[in-house]
């Protein structure tokens with residue numbers, strides 16, 4: 419598989435097969451991703467891989483916190499407080515397409531809630547990854563984190579694995595950091611589910627679109 423194929427075939431998968439991914443395989447992917455570039459070659463990423471009991475513990479702790487209404491704040495604001503267009507509209511359309519692929523009616527708030535909770539079950543994936551970076555480094559290094567995460571996602575595609583990058587998994591930093599013993603001088607940036615795609619699942623049968631070049635590229639010569 420070449421780079422273009424990996425980029426074009428990567429997609430967010432939201433239902434995985436009940437099939438383990440050997441630790442050696444995940445290690446191999448992280449061994450590729452560590453070659454991602456970073457400002458000053460600082461390599462700010464810390465990765466915590468959760469499988470088996472550790473992953474289950476995180477799921478249970480988050481779902482239980484949600485049941486008790488014990489909301490937490492992420493350690494950095496990913497989404498804006500108020501949305502502007504065209505981003506509001508794109509996000510809205512993405513949600514519509516996703517729920518329609520799952521055959522969830524627009525007005526069915528409970529079904530949407532249940533679907534959202536799958537984030538915290540890692541969509542049935544055998545592996546959950548958590549990415550954090552030193553708090554002292556500041557937000558510029560979030561760029562490096564993103565580059566690292568996409569590099570990992572592409573390496574996974576080539577290995578026949580699927581991923582879903584999840585900001586939602588950074589929504590409960592206190593719980594995750596406690597379960598995985600992540601020190602508090604790190605901020606939890608993002609999570610990722612990883613495993614083998616369940617190709618029969620309806621939710622995996624939709625592809626998002628992209629705006630054409632003319633909408634975001636300007637040439638100056």
Ligand SMILES: Cc1cc2nc3c(=O)[nH]c(=O)nc-3n(C[C@H](O)[C@H](O)[C@H](O)COP(=O)(O)O)c2cc1C
Pocket residue numbers: 428429430431432512537582583584585586587608625626
């Ligand atoms: C930083 C980031 C955070 C995301 N968080 C979530 C999430 O919490 N839950 C989810 O289901 N998808 C999440 N996604 C997936 C996006 O919805 C998805 O990448 C986007 O709709 C484009 O679709 P594609 O990945 O299939 O190309 C996230 C993606 C990124 C890059």
